[in-house]
Structure formats: structure tokens, C-alpha cells
Amino acid sequence: MPRLVALRLPDDVYRELEERARREGFPLVSDYIRYLVLRELGLLGEERSVEALVERAVSEKLRELAGEGKLEVTPPDVEKLASRLERRIQDMINPWTAKIDSLSAKLAEAIERLEALEDRLKSLEEAVEAQRRQEQPPPPRAPVQPAPGERAAGREHHRGRRRSAIERLREQGVVFEHEVHWLRDRDAFFEKLRREGALVLDLGGERVAVDRGFWENFREKVEQLPTANDEEIRMLLTDAQYELFKRLKEAGLVYFDASRKAWRFVEEPEPG
Template identity: 30%
Template sequence: MKIIMFKLTDEEYKELEERARREGYVLINDFIRSLIFSSPQNSQINQFDLSNQIVSRLEKKIQDMINPFTSQIEDIKGKIANLTERVETLEDKIGARESPKDSEPKKVKKDLGNISKSLTASNREGTKKTAMDVLREQGAIFESELKLNNPDAFFDKLEKHGAIIIATDSERIAVDQNFMEEFKKKISEIHTSDELEAQKYLTKQEYKLFQKLKQNSLMYFDATTKSWKLLVS
């Protein structure tokens, strides 16, 4: 066994003794030995291991916090996929039920049934009203107020039977010829641009047509002649 000896002042020895006591050593010799054999490299390694342990613990805590949300997200994804599949299945079933053999007259007949209750109800004599019958009663039929499967065929059919079809940017309007003649006559007698005043000269259906035509720039008030100009025949 080798012996190493060195001299210390009283103050140095007292300081060394206090440090040994703070570090938990009973014998100063053991404390000195620990100082000699604890190299900076070993200290750095221990600090590196400690840092890794801290990082690993933090990662584990974060992962534990994320896992429940990840599970919920996956569950939601599964439900969305299931709903998408069910919707596609329903669409396929609906498409399969549609018959490509339906004839145009049947579609027109169905459209006629959606105009109003008067088209589906029979009168006391057992005669069903046609679309032209309803048009003559109402004077004007507005596409925006109907639910039609085939609007083109519906308005073509009315036009073939003598109805006046007015095409606007937003909809088509079917007008009975007699109704239109009466409408033109009343319009020619209105000499004010005040719509509320003009409304007094018109029926409810005539005023509705008046508003539709004005909104779509198919009728305007001429300030020079003080009369309303209609841009449809």
C-alpha cells in the first residue's frame, strides 16, 4: 500500500473537514479519496445519464397525455368512414330504384301534380284540372313557387297550349294571355313611379307579376312619358 502525505494549514484542514461533513463523510480520508477518483469525465457521463433519464420521463408523460386523444381521433375516423360507407350504400340503392324507362309524359304528369292542390283534386263532376286550367284561374304561375322534376317539359307544355312564357335570370313565369292583356291595360293607366301607389290599381297576382318584371329589368318607369314600359310581348 502506498501512502501519500501533504501538509495543510489549520484553516485549510478546517475547511476540508467541513466539506467532508457536508458531503456525508465521517472520515476525511474517505472524502479525499472520493475527490481524487471522481474524474471530470465521470461527472460528465453521470450528468449525461441524468439528462437522458429526465428527457425519457418527460417523453413518457407527454405520450401518456396524448394517447387518450389519439384513441379518440382514431375512433372518430372510424365512425366517419362507417358513415361514408353507409351513405354510398344508400345512394347505390336509391340509384337502383330509379327506372330509366320512365317516359316523358309520365314525368310531365307528375310535375303537373305538384303545381297546387287544385291539380290533384277532382271536382264534383270527376274531372281533373289541367295545368292550363290552373293557369287561367291564377293568371300567372311562377317557377320559384313550384316543385318540378322536369321544369323544361312543364313550361314547354304550357307554351304549346298558348301560355306566354317569360324567362328571367332567376326563373320562368307562365302567364295566361287574357291575364296579360288585362295587366297591360292596367299598367298603361298608372302614371306614378311609386310602387305602393301602383299597387292600388292591381290585384295581388298582378302586383306579384309587376314586382317580378321590375326586379328583372323587364319593366321600367319612363319619367318623360310618366308611364310604365313593358319589355315583354
């Protein structure tokens, strides 16, 4: 348990102790007296002695410099601090600036692609409209009114005459076998069309009869198709042409040449 020791000293002795304590770096006289007692008794460690010596040397040097006017407190350089702060802020902002620039570039690219798609869609619409105008049949001529006797004879002749299979094929352009499934002898039907000049193709196990004129027009349009997109092709072809095109593509008889960006037929069908 620590003990307290009280000393009564003359003023001159106290002032001497106070001066020495100050030189030794002790803030209080009591700390200095305690230090002296422990040192004399050999109870003061080496570490504390060195620490006291260092503190004393530093204190004396500071007092010496302050007394000679060599110790000055330099105010901070505001411009340097501002410059360092500006660089630090710029380093923090730069990554976000790069991201914003990247997003701006991507947005500009997306807008450019949208504009290109709009131009392409407009071109397709114009091509479809032009194709429809070309395929639109001419207006029918006003029929010549026959005489009463001729009219009756004509009705009798019309009722007595039925259109042949090749005539119906010329009107339709193409006939798929599943469309005439009701025929009893489909072999004879397609063979007759072949003999009369129609193209008869075997597409995936189904026979397809194609009128020669229809085929030539169809082939020319397919070879001029400017796209490989199925939806765009559907818009550029008639329903019958698109159905035939789809079946030919499934059978591998027509393909898209990517190097020439055009459709090519594998081979010309054998004449019927």
C-alpha cells in the first residue's frame, strides 16, 4: 500500500528543487523528488532513466531554440493544401466520369441502330407496296352483252364445261397434296399434271404441283430477296409463294448464301 511522505523545506531549497525538476523535464516537484528517492535506492529502471534523459535533452533544446528566436511555427501552405485536395477529389470523380462517357457512347450507338432499323423497315414497306402494285390484276373489261339467243346457248355451254386440273393449277400457281386429300386417285391426278407440263416436286414425302409460269416468277423473286429474316420474307412473298418457299427450305432445296447475301437453289427441278 503506497505511503505519503510530507516534507517541510525552506523556500530556497524548494526553488532549487523546482529549477532542477524543470531542467530534468519533470512537470511537478513531487515527481522529481520521487525520482531522486527511487534512484538513490536503486529502484529506478534503466528504461525510465533513458526516458528522463531524452525528455530533459529535448526540453533543454526547445528552450534554447525558443530563447534564441530560432523556433518558429510555420503556418500551413493553403495553396498546396487546396491543390492536394483538388487532386484527391479528381481521383474520386474520374472513375464515375469514365462510366458516364461509356454510357453516353452506348446510348449513341443504340440510337444509331434504331435509326438504321427504321430506314430498313421503311425500305421493306416500300418494296412490299411496290410488289403489291405489280401483282394487282388489271381492272376487268366490261363484258360484251350477247344477244338473247347467244346468252342462253352460252349458259348451256358453261354448265356443260368443267375446268381441267391444269387450268385450276394455272389459276392457283401451286397445289399441295394435302389440299386434294379427298381425291381417290391422287397418283393419277399428279401424273396428269406432269404430262400437261406442270412441275411435280416431292417435298418431305408430299407431292407439290407447280405451274411453270408461277415457278419462273417465284424463282426470280426468291433469288432477289434481300434478307434472310423469315418475317421479312413473308412480307415480300404472296401466301402461296411463301408456303412453297418454306417447304423448299425445309427440304434443303434452297439456302441463303451468306457470302453473296442472296438465296440460291440447289438444283433445277426435273421437267414434268
